[in-house]
Amino acid sequence: MIDSSLTTGHVVGINGNMMAVEVDTGNVVQNEVAFVKLPDARLKAEVIKVIGKKCYMQVFEDTTGMAVGMPVEFTGNMLAVELGPGLLGQIYDGLQNPLTLLENKQEFFLQRGQYKEPIDRQKKWDWKPVVAVGDRVRAGQWLGEVPEKFITHRVLAPLGMHGSAVVKKILPAGAYAITEAVAELEVNGKTVPVTMSQEWPVKKAIKAYKERIYPEELLITRQRIIDTLFPISRGGTSCIPGPFGAGKTVLQHLISKFSSVDLVIVVACGERAGEVVELIHEFPEMKDPKTGGSLMDRTIIICNTSSMPVAAREASVYTGITLGEYYRQMGLDVLVLADSTSRWAQAMREMSGRLEEIPGEEAFPAYLESRIAGLYERAGLVKLHDDAHGAVTLIGTVSPAGGNFEEPVTQATLKVVGAFLGLSRKRSDERKFPAIDPLDSYSLYIDQMADSLNKNLDREWTKMVHEAEALLVRGAEIGKMMTVVGEEGISIDDLVSYLKSEMLDFTYLQQNAFDDIDCAATIERQVVDFKLLYKALKTPFSFETKAEARKFFVNLQDNFYQKNYAAEDSPEYAKFVSKIEEIIVSGGGRLV
Amino acid sequence: MFKEYTKITNIIGDIIELSAEGVTYRELAAITNHNGDTSLAQVIRIDGTKVSLQVFAGAKGMSNRASVRFLGHPMRVPYSEDLLGRIFSGSGQPIDGKPAIANAEETDIGGPSVNPVKRVVPRNFIETRIPMIDIFNPLVESQKLPIFSTPGEPFNELLARIALQAKADIVILGGIGLKFDEYIGFRRKFEEGGIMDRTVMFVHTAADPVVERLLVPDMALAVAEQFGIAGKRVLVLLTDMTAFADALKEISVAMEQVPSNLGYPGSLYSDLASRYEKAVDFDGAGSITILAVTTMPGGDVTHPVPDNTGYITEGQYYLVNGVINPFGSLSRLKQLVIGKVTRDDHGAVMNSMIRLYAKALESKKKISMGFEKTETDEKYLRYADLFEQRFMDLRVDIPLNDALDLGWKTMAECFDRSEIGVKKEVVDAHWPKGA
Numbered sequence A: 001m002i003d004s005s006l007t008t009g010h011v012v013g014i015n016g017n018m019m020a021v022e023v024d025t026g027n028v029v030q031n032e033v034a035f036v037k038l039p040d041a042r043l044k045a046e047v048i049k050v051i052g053k054k055c056y057m058q059v060f061e062d063t064t065g066m067a068v069g070m071p072v073e074f075t076g077n078m079l080a081v082e083l084g085p086g087l088l089g090q091i092y093d094g095l096q097n098p099l100t101l102l103e104n105k106q107e108f109f110l111q112r113g114q115y116k117e118p119i120d121r122q123k124k125w126d127w128k129p130v131v132a133v134g135d136r137v138r139a140g141q142w143l144g145e146v147p148e149k150f151i152t153h154r155v156l157a158p159l160g161m162h163g164s165a166v167v168k169k170i171l172p173a174g175a176y177a178i179t180e181a182v183a184e185l186e187v188n189g190k191t192v193p194v195t196m197s198q199e200w201p202v203k204k205a206i207k208a209y210k211e212r213i214y215p216e217e218l219l220i221t222r223q224r225i226i227d228t229l230f231p232i233s234r235g236g237t238s239c240i241p242g243p244f245g246a247g248k249t250v251l252q253h254l255i256s257k258f259s260s261v262d263l264v265i266v267v268a269c270g271e272r273a274g275e276v277v278e279l280i281h282e283f284p285e286m287k288d289p290k291t292g293g294s295l296m297d298r299t300i301i302i303c304n305t306s307s308m309p310v311a312a313r314e315a316s317v318y319t320g321i322t323l324g325e326y327y328r329q330m331g332l333d334v335l336v337l338a339d340s341t342s343r344w345a346q347a348m349r350e351m352s353g354r355l356e357e358i359p360g361e362e363a364f365p366a367y368l369e370s371r372i373a374g375l376y377e378r379a380g381l382v383k384l385h386d387d388a389h390g391a392v393t394l395i396g397t398v399s400p401a402g403g404n405f406e407e408p409v410t411q412a413t414l415k416v417v418g419a420f421l422g423l424s425r426k427r428s429d430e431r432k433f434p435a436i437d438p439l440d441s442y443s444l445y446i447d448q449m450a451d452s453l454n455k456n457l458d459r460e461w462t463k464m465v466h467e468a469e470a471l472l473v474r475g476a477e478i479g480k481m482m483t484v485v486g487e488e489g490i491s492i493d494d495l496v497s498y499l500k501s502e503m504l505d506f507t508y509l510q511q512n513a514f515d516d517i518d519c520a521a522t523i524e525r526q527v528v529d530f531k532l533l534y535k536a537l538k539t540p541f542s543f544e545t546k547a548e549a550r551k552f553f554v555n556l557q558d559n560f561y562q563k564n565y566a567a568e569d570s571p572e573y574a575k576f577v578s579k580i581e582e583i584i585v586s587g588g589g590r591l592v
Numbered sequence B: 001m002f003k004e005y006t007k008i009t010n011i012i013g014d015i016i017e018l019s020a021e022g023v024t025y026r027e028l029a030a031i032t033n034h035n036g037d038t039s040l041a042q043v044i045r046i047d048g049t050k051v052s053l054q055v056f057a058g059a060k061g062m063s064n065r066a067s068v069r070f071l072g073h074p075m076r077v078p079y080s081e082d083l084l085g086r087i088f089s090g091s092g093q094p095i096d097g098k099p100a101i102a103n104a105e106e107t108d109i110g111g112p113s114v115n116p117v118k119r120v121v122p123r124n125f126i127e128t129r130i131p132m133i134d135i136f137n138p139l140v141e142s143q144k145l146p147i148f149s150t151p152g153e154p155f156n157e158l159l160a161r162i163a164l165q166a167k168a169d170i171v172i173l174g175g176i177g178l179k180f181d182e183y184i185g186f187r188r189k190f191e192e193g194g195i196m197d198r199t200v201m202f203v204h205t206a207a208d209p210v211v212e213r214l215l216v217p218d219m220a221l222a223v224a225e226q227f228g229i230a231g232k233r234v235l236v237l238l239t240d241m242t243a244f245a246d247a248l249k250e251i252s253v254a255m256e257q258v259p260s261n262l263g264y265p266g267s268l269y270s271d272l273a274s275r276y277e278k279a280v281d282f283d284g285a286g287s288i289t290i291l292a293v294t295t296m297p298g299g300d301v302t303h304p305v306p307d308n309t310g311y312i313t314e315g316q317y318y319l320v321n322g323v324i325n326p327f328g329s330l331s332r333l334k335q336l337v338i339g340k341v342t343r344d345d346h347g348a349v350m351n352s353m354i355r356l357y358a359k360a361l362e363s364k365k366k367i368s369m370g371f372e373k374t375e376t377d378e379k380y381l382r383y384a385d386l387f388e389q390r391f392m393d394l395r396v397d398i399p400l401n402d403a404l405d406l407g408w409k410t411m412a413e414c415f416d417r418s419e420i421g422v423k424k425e426v427v428d429a430h431w432p433k434g435a
Ligand SMILES: Nc1ncnc2c1ncn2[C@@H]1O[C@H](COP(=O)(O)OP(=O)(O)O)[C@@H](O)[C@H]1O
Pocket: A242, A243, A244, A245, A246, A247, A248, A249, A250, A251, A433, A434, A435, A511, A512, A513, A514, B311, B331, B332, B333
């Protein structure tokens, strides 16, 4: 424990949201939280640099009205979040302030200096112990459980505990609030009470598990181009870079709605408030694809949008990932989405500039790369102490300046993620959504998960997918050739390959986010649909003329396309399937 | 009570530095130069007793003996109904020859953000009678949307026209680096259009000091916010936000900040966002819609100013060669109103007309490259001509429903109903009789 209860200081400089503080008495700790007292408010700040008696702090609020000499009180604690039952369904700012509670008093605006309890202190939870007096437990091990919305929330032994502890006391089943001690543990000869909640510093990874394991299971997003072509594993990482308007946010929203996971943490980091407002209004009305309950019940929204304070924006991403790690400790499958990590990186850049650090490329700090790597490394699949598995999957959007991927944030992110879903301006201009460029994008997981994909989806799955990818490459080559020599300059066979690749793109890779049926395809449907399409792609059709080939594909493609708008088990769907099979046979294909 | 200082130590660009005590961050100071000129200035950095201020009127001709009096509060703007019909400078001085606003409440500029849970999902269509906007990228109340353009294009005419058309309760013009003629142009149009009595103008002209530019959006938006809370539907026009960004650049260079991109500060995104995010539909009160102009230096959309803007705003209208380009333009809120508050065939007309126009351009390109013109190409070329005349020409001024009807008519004049790629029921309901 850090003892700096007496540490105080006073302001000696102010530059934007950076303040310089001279310490009067006591110690300071890097990343420690302190409060500066203004006449009208107490503002939260974090130590980010210590030079002798002086330390530099980022203030999480607007600094208007601050003056030299104002008193600063250090807390001795690093910036932390509160963990416990009651987080699900909440909407927090980057510092875990519940926005709905700020609403009552503050009317329309977020007045500075308001810090509310993140979790309800009064609510009673149905506690059931899972350990007995005398049991030995380690950090993060389950002491008991309470039902929270649709999940079983495990109450964890303190995450920061070293070694093991002995259960001295454990309350019987009953209803308790998060402030009540439900257990007592003996740690190194000392008895400590344990409640259902605990704090954890956001910038430190929670590692109270046995080991990390190799992610080999598919995370199902119901977006065809992702699940089939560029799959993400449970516990994996992915990034979605793209210029403005290419569809990053819409894609992340789709993923947040339709992914088969236990819970989703959406971090709206430095982007539009309006986009979060849509989620807040939509999610309670939508169904969780896994439990059938309200989508909001499996979701936590961290909302630090672009006009909210920049330092809190920097914290928001850590707040999100920490909540994710916490639920992972319960053996749950968590998805964390951050939109946009570039805004988080820019928040670091703004502060680095104020600290007058030596700038790197595009004025980003030299530690940009290690911070990005450190964040993505917090995702992962883990084996807990009792052998249950838990996962945090992290998908971040990147907003590259000028839409050019050769910039520091995109490049640093590419080095550490397993799946790269690059959106292209060209595809979004052509209204080909999701605008993931199939030629640029990749997923390392497709081979990493090959065994499980071929076992669970189809024996030949990965082979088929790789062939489809090769066809897209070939189709693009032929397309390029045609722009030079025209259609008359290429062979019929090449034209057929081109039309096949167009069909694959148009009827499978593209998906209409705003259609009730097409917006999400279950994995079962993807397998059936992809295999049927694959059959069409593999059939060596032969035509007398190019016009004949085009006509044939217009018809075939239209049937594949219309099929996307038919519900999986509807008669229309069956009708399109048999029509497609008929067309394939008529073109000289054989059905197997 | 307010201490006066008469010893300026450094003058760098439009920034002055002096030694002072008890000064608060972003506090305002009144400066009186040795020749009697006065200006306001704002504290932008404090380091011990060294205080840096940006001088709104600029530091040209500033004496190091000028007197600096700190006022104990940040920049404020008066707010009352009396603002309506009035014209102010960037720093809030009346420039219409009328007296200053008396007995008004004062409100801080650059105030805090709206709590996201206090916003509602936008839902009201704003009809502009410009088909390229109404059909293809409709404007929605509370949207923030810039016109991306280049010098010489009629963006200010477009802005004024939308303001006259939009049926907003209040119009607030923030002119940033306006040419004098442009300023008078706005005033005339608003007077002739009969909206001057519900308009407030904050005008900074190209001849005014650079630092004052920085105040204009904040002044305009602070007033807009007050009217919005009072239940009014406010339309804010900001032109030209590139001039605003350039002023940010000047200050940051004078403060020796490390630039991120082409000399602009690393905070450019946040600086722009904190203004644009003032656009809002309040839960239980009025709204603020922001239409801005962003001129693209060198016509380059990847330039940091349009680029950062595009990441912040809810779409953009591309105004190039005198027309609103349907391809680069985007209204991100369009799906909230199309077919929901507008006619049910709106979505179909929008999609198929754009698709057909894209194909028509392909035909044009093909022919220009020397490939032969087919019968299909002829159809598309005819369609392209009609589309450009009837929809893209900025002089066209018709309501949305007439524009949709004209859309069906145009498609029917050029194509067979099976060629337009619209669901059967919709075509049946709208395809012109006898076509
Ligand atoms: N999957 C999609 N289907 C249909 N339209 C889309 C899709 N994705 C994006 N769009 C269109 O593109 C616009 C911008 O998308 P958005 O996700 O906000 O872009 P970004 O976050 O990359 O700036 C949306 O408002 C919508 O009109």
